[in-house]
Amino acid sequence: MQHAKPLPTYLAQRFHGWKATSYAENAAWYRRLSSEGQHPRAMVISCCDSRVHVTSIFGADTGEFFIHRNIANLVPPYLPDGQQHGTSAAVEYAVTALKVAHVIVMGHSGCGGVKGCLDMCSGNAPHLEEKSSFVGRWMDILRPGYERVKDQEEDRRAALLEREAVVVSLENLMTFPFVRSAVEAGDMSLHGLWHEIGGGALECYDPKTGGFVAV
Numbered sequence: 001m002q003h004a005k006p007l008p009t010y011l012a013q014r015f016h017g018w019k020a021t022s023y024a025e026n027a028a029w030y031r032r033l034s035s036e037g038q039h040p041r042a043m044v045i046s047c048c049d050s051r052v053h054v055t056s057i058f059g060a061d062t063g064e065f066f067i068h069r070n071i072a073n074l075v076p077p078y079l080p081d082g083q084q085h086g087t088s089a090a091v092e093y094a095v096t097a098l099k100v101a102h103v104i105v106m107g108h109s110g111c112g113g114v115k116g117c118l119d120m121c122s123g124n125a126p127h128l129e130e131k132s133s134f135v136g137r138w139m140d141i142l143r144p145g146y147e148r149v150k151d152q153e154e155d156r157r158a159a160l161l162e163r164e165a166v167v168v169s170l171e172n173l174m175t176f177p178f179v180r181s182a183v184e185a186g187d188m189s190l191h192g193l194w195h196e197i198g199g200g201a202l203e204c205y206d207p208k209t210g211g212f213v214a215v
């Protein structure tokens with residue numbers, strides 16, 4: 001592979017800074033994490049967006065969260081078709097091997113993936129409708145959510161669809177037999193969150209009302 005380059009200097013410098021401070025002060029703990037393996041209590045499924053800083057907002061340490069990130073924090077429906085499914089593989093490993101107690105789906109404000117879905121479903125993004133668009137085909141997962149928000153006021157639709165991305169993912173999680181059985185046995189719980197980046201707010205899905213309430 002001739003195309004990979006050495007690490008940019010600014011990142012190499014930051015790494016050495018971490019090694020000399022955070023790592024050096026906690027080396028014994030890192031060694032324990034290494035020898036004992038990981039035992040995260042929660043899996044978090046969040047967006048790739050660089051502003052969604054899951055470990056920061058929960059003050060989480062190394063080894064605490066099993067994190068999977070993808071465009072618009074989506075979980076596809078259970079589809080055992082022999083093809084490659086990154087998100088489904090992460091869910092399977094977290095639930096069946098790590099036996100996490102919580103699966104948290106976290107959406108966020110200003111989500112570019114959700115905006116793309118809104119544009120695509122309303123006929124304003126023909127490039128996303130093409131078969132060759134990975135983002136477009138991925139956002140097809142959210143089409144049932146679009147159907148539920150399409151008649152709302154235009155300026156509220158994006159924020160509502162961001163929350164629908166969480167609800168659709170929770171619904172799809174329950175189509176995985178190993179998720180359903182862990183939830184029904186009371187061994188694992190599902191949670192839906194929406195994070196408002198500018199105001200630093202967090203809302204939690206309320207199954208009683210089907211809405212989101214401030215944490």
Ligand SMILES: [Zn+2]
Pocket residue numbers: 047048049071072073108110111112113114
């Ligand atoms: Zn996003």
